[in-house]
Amino acid sequence: MSKPVHILIVGAGAVGCFYASKLHQTHSERQILVSLVCRSNYAAIAANGVSLQTHSFGDYHFTPHKVFSSIPEAGEAGIDWDYVVVTTKALPDVTNDAHDIRPVVKRGVEGSCIVLIQNGVGIEEVHRVAYGENPIVSAVTVISAEQIKHGVIKQNRWTRITMGTYTNGQAKPNSLLSDSALLSKLTSTTDTHIKNLVAWFSATGIKDAEFSPELSLQQTRWHKLCINASMNPSSVLSGGTTNSRMALDPELRTHLRACMDEIFLTAPKILGIEFDEKKHASPERILKSTERNTSGKPSMLLDWQAGRPMELEVILGNPLRIARRDGWEMPRLQTLYALLKMAQVRKREDAEGAKAKL
Ligand SMILES: NC(=O)c1ccc[n+]([C@@H]2O[C@H](COP(=O)([O-])OP(=O)(O)OC[C@H]3O[C@@H](n4cnc5c(N)ncnc54)[C@H](OP(=O)(O)O)[C@@H]3O)[C@@H](O)[C@H]2O)c1
Numbered sequence: 574m575s576k577p578v579h580i581l582i583v584g585a586g587a588v589g590c591f592y593a594s595k596l597h598q599t600h601s602e603r604q605i606l607v608s609l610v611c612r613s614n615y616a617a618i619a620a621n622g623v624s625l626q627t628h629s630f631g632d633y634h635f636t637p638h639k640v641f642s643s644i645p646e647a648g649e650a651g652i653d654w655d656y657v658v659v660t661t662k663a664l665p666d667v668t669n670d671a672h673d674i675r676p677v678v679k680r681g682v683e684g685s686c687i688v689l690i691q692n693g694v695g696i697e698e699v700h701r702v703a704y705g706e707n708p709i710v711s712a713v714t715v716i717s718a719e720q721i722k723h724g725v726i727k728q729n730r731w732t733r734i735t736m737g738t739y740t741n742g743q744a745k746p747n748s749l750l751s752d753s754a755l756l757s758k759l760t761s762t763t764d765t766h767i768k769n770l771v772a773w774f775s776a777t778g779i780k781d782a783e784f785s786p787e788l789s790l791q792q793t794r795w796h797k798l799c800i801n802a803s804m805n806p807s808s809v810l811s812g813g814t815t816n817s818r819m820a821l822d823p824e825l826r827t828h829l830r831a832c833m834d835e836i837f838l839t840a841p842k843i844l845g846i847e848f849d850e851k852k853h854a855s856p857e858r859i860l861k862s863t864e865r866n867t868s869g870k871p872s873m874l875l876d877w878q879a880g881r882p883m884e885l886e887v888i889l890g891n892p893l894r895i896a897r898r899d900g901w902e903m904p905r906l907q908t909l910y911a912l913l914k915m916a917q918v919r920k921r922e923d924a925e926g927a928k929a930k931l
Pocket of ligand 1: 610614661884
């Protein structure tokens with residue numbers, strides 16, 4: 574048997590534990606060993622592993638190869654991590670993921686492959702700056718999963734994971750990565766990593782694991798913003814309204830559609846490619862299917878209600894900044910960003926004020 578592949582999941586929450594459980598496997602020729610870096614759920618997972626209640630695969634149990642209580646601890650385990658999969662919430666205003674994973678990343682084109690399964694746009698740049706030569710996979714997932722208690726993951730609906738190479742976001746030399754020989758080497762190395770990941774996911778029954786070229790992966794990220802950047806903030810700002818109710822309310826529907834129209838207009842100018850009607854649902858189609866989706870609350874609303882930081886920067890701040898770099902404005906999204914950012918600051922100040930009075 575050839576030497577095992579070691580995968581480290583940083584952020585053992587809903588997405589991290591679900592995909593970890595599907596990647597951990599033994600083939601006749603090779604073992605894929607998945608380990609987890611946990612935080613608040615460390616004691617539960619170290620003692621009992623992970624229980625999964627899934628829509629797609631029934632109920633099952635997953636015992637990780639190793640469980641760590643921190644990233645530095647995983648860095649001291651004496652293991653060369655072939656894949657470092659980041660599945661934390663993307664919160665660049667709170668943490669610097671690229672800096673935090675330093676202890677577990679083996680540098681270089683042949684070193685660790687960094688896989689980012691997180692929402693938003695512009696999340697890869699800090700990793701490219703920190704790891705000039707490492708392969709980076711940018712992954713977008715559609716999955717409705719939650720950690721219902723420490724170490725127990727519930728997956729509510731079908732899943733899709735689309736993975737693309739990330740060299741510099743444009744797949745041609747730019748100021749982030751200008752060396753065309755390195756760019757081409759990174760593209761082929763990362764493409765091979767993605768083909769491996771697709772094969773491993775498919776082997777455990779994930780049918781919708783797919784490879785995407787670099788630019789179309791970025792386009793998928795922007796398309797996903799149509800839902801996340803319009804509905805998530807609007808849900809919070811309208812006092813906790815569900816997506817389906819917003820889609821059925823005439824004034825809010827007009828607002829959501831206008832937000833999505835901004836993205837449909839701006840993303841093609843940034844990426845230089847048009848949305849494809851067959852692959853990318855139009856704003857009207859998104860709204861129609863949202864009317865029927867009465868399940869659950871948007872993740873940003875859940876974070877707001879629990880007093881946790883929201884993924885505001887990667888869902889609103891980054892798109893606005895990236896568009897501005899090219900001279901474009903998205904005024905509806907800018908309004909949502911300005912209001913929600915200040916609401917978050919005020920909420921934190923109020924909480925600190927209340928604590929100080931105790
Ligand atoms: N859940 C979904 O259905 C879904 C769907 C599509 C996309 N996504 C995206 O996927 C990403 C992950 O979401 P999620 O729902 O899986 O979030 P989650 O359940 O909150 O999981 C994130 C996990 O990362 C841990 N973590 C954060 N920083 C860490 C650190 N420095 N070291 C170790 N662990 C750390 C958190 O620990 P603590 O609990 O201690 O904070 C938590 O267990 C997000 O970008 C989200 O938008 C989620």
